[in-house]
Amino acid sequence: MIAGREDHPVIRVSGLRTRFGQQLVHDGVDFSVAKGEVMGLVGGSGTGKSVLLREIVGLMEPTEGRIEVLGRDTRQLSERERIALQARWGMLFQDGALFSSLTVLENIQVPLKEHTSLPRDLIEEIARVKVAMVGLGPEAGNKYPSQLSGGMRKRAGLARALAMDPEILFLDEPTAGLDPIGANAFDELIGNLQKSLGLTVVMVTHDLDSLYAICDRIAVLVDKKVVVGTIDDLLKQDHPWIHDYFHGPRGRAAGAARG
Structure with a gap:
């Protein structure tokens, strides 16, 4: 403790x-x-x-x-x-629980759009910062979950969990x-x-x-x-x-x- x-x-x-x-x-x-x-x-x-x-x-x-x-x-x-x-708070589920039809950047933007009224360009910039924060390259942001390895999906899920600075x-x-x-x-x-x-x-x-x-x-x-x-x-x-x-x-x- x-x-x-x-x-x-x-x-x-x-x-x-x-x-x-x-x-x-x-x-x-x-x-x-x-x-x-x-x-x-x-x-x-x-x-x-x-x-x-x-x-x-x-x-x-x-x-x-x-x-x-x-x-x-x-x-x-x-x-x-x-x-x-x-x-x-943020949560990372075992399989990442990413939306398959959204790119990594779009997945990260979901909670920001749901819980804030920030301008679109700022939301996009925050999403890019979160991608870098979890150790993914900038190219990962435009990929879909199916294009990522298991470890990359977990990092992308973690980036989304951190989107709201929990x-x-x-x-x-x-x-x-x-x-x-x-x-x-x-x-x-x-x-x-x-x-x-x-x-x-x-x-x-x-x-x-x-x-x-x-x-x-x-x-x-x-x-x-x-x-x-x-x-x-x-x-x-x-x-x-x-x-x-x-x-x-x-x-x-x-x-x-x-x-």
Whole structure:
């Protein structure tokens, strides 16, 4: 946890329960994220990592509980208030979720056109700046998603997520499908952007290298709840899944690689 920020979290989840029919996915999830923190969210298959992320950003409704983002209870907002709050964060979906019929530049311009009344030429200039910010060449701006590699699509999706200069960045499996070199480069990009822009980042991932590289703390979904701590904290946990995850071959390799 970032020192001195515990009492003023950017995100607070309290008593969250999620049920799909007879299936209970979350049962009393509680955790908070401090301003400027990078929080990893991990768990086994079926533990509801992406579901939790989507509930925080308002794409899904939990069965019970309270979700506060930037001091606002997301379940108590009017439509106008909800749209205004959502303009203060960006989200990168696992597959980039780019509009296939739009170029990269046009994709980045979508949230700017939706949430601002900026002149067209300024919107176009902002889009070009965001392309450069994520490490894409200027020629990428005029390409369609189908003309990009998987890594380039993720960077383009990230550029769109950053279009509104958000305070919070949500990432859903950002390195999934990338080779080790590409994944490492993307981790470095996220880390550099977080530091330079002062972002708060919440990242669903299964990539242990990413956890070691850029996360301040990790929220582990186990037994329908969360266990939160630094990697050092979690290495001391005796919960079977947590122990196997961080002490298994991949966990030991990731730890060794990061010293």
